[in-house]
Amino acid sequence: MTAAVVGRKRRPARVVLQVFLMVMAFGWLFPVLWAVYNSLRDYDFTSTHGYFSFGGFTLKNYVNAWAQGNFGQTFYNSAIITIPSVVLTLLLASSAAFVLARFSFRFNLVMLVLFTAANLLPQQALLVPLFRMFLNVELPYSVSDSGSLYDTYVAVIAVNVAFQTGFCTFVLSNYMRTIPKELQEAAFVDGAGVFRQFWQVVLPLCRPALAALATLQITWVYNDFFWAVAFMRSGDKFPVTSSLQNLKGQFFTDYNLLSAGSVIVAIPTLVIFFVLQRHLRAGLTLGATKG
Amino acid sequence: MDKLIVVLMVAIPAIIVIALVWVPAVSTVVLSFTDWNGIGNLGDIKFIGLENYDNVVNNYPPFPPAIQHNLIWLVVFFLGPTLLGIFFAALLDKEIRGSRIYQSIFFLPVVLSLALIGFIWQLIYSRDQGLLNELFGTHVDWYGDPSINLWAVLVAAGWRHTGYIMLLYLAGLKAVDPALREAASVDGAGEVRTFFQVIWPVMRPVNIVILVITVIESLRAFDIVWVINKGRNGLELISTLVTQNVIGEASRVGFGSALATIMIAISTVFIVIYMIQVVRERR
Numbered sequence: 037m038t039a040a041v042v043g044r045k046r047r048p049a050r051v052v053l054q055v056f057l058m059v060m061a062f063g064w065l066f067p068v069l070w071a072v073y074n075s076l077r078d079y080d081f082t083s084t085h086g087y088f089s090f091g092g093f094t095l096k097n098y099v100n101a102w103a104q105g106n107f108g109q110t111f112y113n114s115a116i117i118t119i120p121s122v123v124l125t126l127l128l129a130s131s132a133a134f135v136l137a138r139f140s141f142r143f144n145l146v147m148l149v150l151f152t153a154a155n156l157l158p159q160q161a162l163l164v165p166l167f168r169m170f171l172n173v174e175l176p177y178s179v180s181d182s183g184s185l186y187d188t189y190v191a192v193i194a195v196n197v198a199f200q201t202g203f204c205t206f207v208l209s210n211y212m213r214t215i216p217k218e219l220q221e222a223a224f225v226d227g228a229g230v231f232r233q234f235w236q237v238v239l240p241l242c243r244p245a246l247a248a249l250a251t252l253q254i255t256w257v258y259n260d261f262f263w264a265v266a267f268m269r270s271g272d273k274f275p276v277t278s279s280l281q282n283l284k285g286q287f288f289t290d291y292n293l294l295s296a297g298s299v300i301v302a303i304p305t306l307v308i309f310f311v312l313q314r315h316l317r318a319g320l321t322l323g324a325t326k327g
Numbered sequence: 328m329d330k331l332i333v334v335l336m337v338a339i340p341a342i343i344v345i346a347l348v349w350v351p352a353v354s355t356v357v358l359s360f361t362d363w364n365g366i367g368n369l370g371d372i373k374f375i376g377l378e379n380y381d382n383v384v385n386n387y388p389p390f391p392p393a394i395q396h397n398l399i400w401l402v403v404f405f406l407g408p409t410l411l412g413i414f415f416a417a418l419l420d421k422e423i424r425g426s427r428i429y430q431s432i433f434f435l436p437v438v439l440s441l442a443l444i445g446f447i448w449q450l451i452y453s454r455d456q457g458l459l460n461e462l463f464g465t466h467v468d469w470y471g472d473p474s475i476n477l478w479a480v481l482v483a484a485g486w487r488h489t490g491y492i493m494l495l496y497l498a499g500l501k502a503v504d505p506a507l508r509e510a511a512s513v514d515g516a517g518e519v520r521t522f523f524q525v526i527w528p529v530m531r532p533v534n535i536v537i538l539v540i541t542v543i544e545s546l547r548a549f550d551i552v553w554v555i556n557k558g559r560n561g562l563e564l565i566s567t568l569v570t571q572n573v574i575g576e577a578s579r580v581g582f583g584s585a586l587a588t589i590m591i592a593i594s595t596v597f598i599v600i601y602m603i604q605v606v607r608e609r610r
Contacts, residue, residue, distance in 0.1 A: 255438055
């Protein structure tokens with residue numbers, strides 16, 4: 037009797053809640069759906085019928101956007117920056133985290149702060165000296181067209197690694213502290229050196245955290261635009277985001293073409309979103325909460 | 328041998344982080360007191376005290392609007408996306424049909440870069456072909472008109488921030504001991520009262536994370552305005568002023584550093600708050 041009353045009382049509230057969430061969810065998806073919808077339509081069709089219309093479907097925009105945006109080159113650039121950055125970041129972070137989690141130094145806490153706080157600084161805070169530094173590191177012209185570290189992939193990779201290592205160290209050392217010490221001690225008794233304990237015992241146990249961080253870092257580094265703006269000059273070295281700028285005309289922009297370009301840029305992260313969402317969410321929340 | 332390996336395992340990453348993050352950050356602060364223009368030896372640098380700061384505050388017209396825009400960004404982010412994200416999290420934490428799907432939908436913009444978001448919303452905001460103008464039969468230049476473009480950008484950027492906050496808050500709520508809720512409901516507390524009097528206080532660590540993230544994100548905002556108009560004409564932010572002064576031909580190192588130091592000073596306050604929390608949790 038009472039349960040039925042409560043149930044009836046609650047039902048209108050539930051309906052209101054569902055309606056509210058549906059409206060918000062539709063609103064949330066709308067900008068993406070709008071971009072996808074118009075990317076599939078012919079420019080001449082939408083310019084005569086307006087964007088509130090149906091029809092004129094074509095894949096031409098994707099073909100044109102790919103060519104005009106020089107996406108082949110920019111995807112290559114993004115990959116060449118993202119893959120080494122993520123691999124190096126995880127290697128460095130996991131080795132630092134292993135030491136910080138397993139051994140007590142007097143400076144443990146200082147080191148942890150040093151790593152963790154690094155990721156919270158605004159990127160512009162590092163811009164001035166890094167920009168000058170890269171310009172002043174002289175390299176032979178056979179290695180770098182600019183004769184310096186400026187305008188090289190290495191500069192962008194190095195900064196990405198330094199900037200992200202802190203966050204990953206923090207997350208991984210929290211994670212490693214939850215691994216029972218006995219496992220490692222058993223390996224020690226078996227005569228395994230420190231490095232083997234790290235590589236063969238601890239690291240395999242960190243696979244969930246590493247998967248989460250790898251997914252997150254790929255997204256972040258792929259999405260990063262600032263370091264490329266700061267340290268790149270040659271148009272043929274910029275990451276994918278710059279392709280969109282190529283599609284934007286000075287006086288006239290074909291929005292259907294730009295939509296197609298936007299969808300192309302979004303595809304790798306959307307694939308991650310649909311396939312690896314669990315890891316991505318784990319990566320984001322591992323740093324913010326314990327567990 | 329093992330000792331050496333242990334030291335190297337922590338020293339190599341530490342040196343990289345120190346060399347490419349901490350040394351530059353400290354150098355920025357030092358350079359902000361000099362007149363260096365990027366040309367010549369480091370030995371020629373003259374210290375000029377607070378002159379750069381004086382120039383930033385008194386002789387640099389884009390500075391007051393930039394500070395104002397960053398503050399608006401922060402306040403709007405708190406009152407809008409951050410609160411909405413917490414609200415979404417509170418709603419979706421309950422057993423609602425489709426909760427997972429709603430979570431995914433609100434989370435979607437988080438995987439997109441802010442630069443890309445700038446482009447995606449252009450299709451909605453454009454003066455000639457944008458959705459809003461077609462819908463209302465108007466000719467508003469949402470990204471170009473300096474009296475409104477900041478707000479247009481904030482809607483687009485907030486679209487992403489909301490999902491991020493929702494996710495963090497949901498993770499925090501999942502960790503709340505269910506016994507607390509039960510106790511509250513046995514005591515006859517309603518859902519709203521339970522949230523504010525029982526859940527909110529135990530969520531303190533997550534609240535601090537959200538505070539820090541919202542402040543830092545508001546300060547760091549850059550990509551979206553840079554792709555729109557490089558941070559001019561109503562979209563000035565401290566981050567874009569630093570960038571304009573440093574990269575490119577006329578590079579004003581000391582002056583740009585003074586602007587960057589202002590960013591460092593603000594972020595340091597919140598980094599310290601965050602660090603205190605981290606250290607406390609460790610104990």
